[in-house]
Amino acid sequence: MSKLVIVGTIAFDAIETPFGKTDKILGGAATFIGLAASHFKINAAAVSVVGGDFPQEYLNLLKDRNIDIEGVDIVKEGKTFFWSGKYHNDMNTRDTLITELNTLADFKPVVPENYRDAEVVMLGNLHPIIQSSVLDQMKEKPKLVVLDTMNFWMDSALNDLHKVIERIDVITINDEEARQLTGEYSLVVAARKIHSMGPKYVVIKKGEHGALLFHNSHMFYAPALPLEEVFDPTGAGDTFAGGFAGYLAKTEDYSFENMKNAVIYGSTLASFCVEKFGTERMLNLKDDEVLKRMQEFKQLTQFNIELL
């Protein structure tokens, strides 16, 4: 199996949804990506930064799941990145209430020596210059670089974003962001434009409507599992990305056909993430629950038609 480098925030989140609210709880892109990827029992390393206020027990949650945390810089005199948000009733839109960058403001990621030859790199949502600096540290071009980003960087650092997008293999982006990045409403046309920016594979996340995978003229559409209740969407996108990258690192098969499976694994893991606040559900997720839900996913999507 391949080694996986995970770059992203490790954070405190405070979340309010129609179902309730939390105090500061464990969050951050690298956290969700790591927890999802750890399901595959691969060798993975998190590259991130936290402050002196960050509990060792939270870091141990990653370490216990075989995520190397040598690359997590602990800035003793600093504070951990903090995000607070409130979801609207439809759970698809949210307001950011507080963003305190804290130690993230000066984050200079350092990939541990032992992971500079990793085959797979998952760049969680961060400033594109930080994402690029991780790729600069790799000894050779990784077999697969997956990048997540958001509209904030399109507004504030578009040139830098284009520079890192040129260097990656897969971009994961939501539908509105794909439209913003390309100026195209049709996701088919938007994906084609993004291909021309560099990535050979484009994953467009549509939340409760599932995810699309594009590779030239090939398309794959994985629906999201319809749920009785979405309790807290925080981290669902990162969990999807972690499942996607983790599965590919595990199987070492970076073909379009196998990426379909990676999308299904990502969607499956994300369907658990939203069932509880923050990381709670992912921290208590058992292998047999994942297997059972994968089978539900098959039931949900597979058909055996006789063409008339």
Add this chain to the structure above:
Amino acid sequence: MSKLVIVGTIAFDAIETPFGKTDKILGGAATFIGLAASHFKINAAAVSVVGGDFPQEYLNLLKDRNIDIEGVDIVKEGKTFFWSGKYHNDMNTRDTLITELNTLADFKPVVPENYRDAEVVMLGNLHPIIQSSVLDQMKEKPKLVVLDTMNFWMDSALNDLHKVIERIDVITINDEEARQLTGEYSLVVAARKIHSMGPKYVVIKKGEHGALLFHNSHMFYAPALPLEEVFDPTGAGDTFAGGFAGYLAKTEDYSFENMKNAVIYGSTLASFCVEKFGTERMLNLKDDEVLKRMQEFKQLTQFNIELL
């Protein structure tokens, strides 16, 4: 194969989209349902009403496709139902500009004698009392009754709507309407509530996001084929319903497993409908084009995962 009764409007539509606008063209639920169902070369009859202004050549378009039009009442002194609408740039929302009920205001559907023993009845969107009156005319309970409806009847005739919903097997409804009918945001919970109103099968149409089929605890999710361009969404829902009901009438297998295939056929036919204004694409649709797109649908959705 089974006989299919199709009840719904036959109309003039005038449509404006970001791509252009039409004069009065052929439209109406029964028209789109009939054109879609005719793909399966079954025995079908349209039950509808038009005015003396309706061109015989339009009726012949149905007749030529083996749709019996004995049940289409031609009110010589009346005018045909006319609808005009304008789509917004996102193609998901539209404004109704004109609704002239004309002969539809006094429509009393009469099912041709030869079709009163039909196994499958497709009730297109109409006043629920009119939909009920069709069921009253059937000699025995049909094997399958499919009903389409819309929010308008929830606002204006909810009791009558509940009475007809009690009598049917499958309801097709869009996501917003499912939420309005049940007061539930989660489509899983909404479908369960609709089950308790009568229908054993619930199809929730989500436009560009596909369609969900529910049957007790079973779910199936057919995505919509991602398109470069949606030219005109008019009739897509009816085309879906016509493909769904037509396929089931053809195969005479009303099981959940076979309804999955019916959903896929419906989605495939609807993906053509939106490519041109009104019925234009459906009138020129060849069998081999449908087969090819069915195969694209398989590519789009099918995966072969090894569960880890």
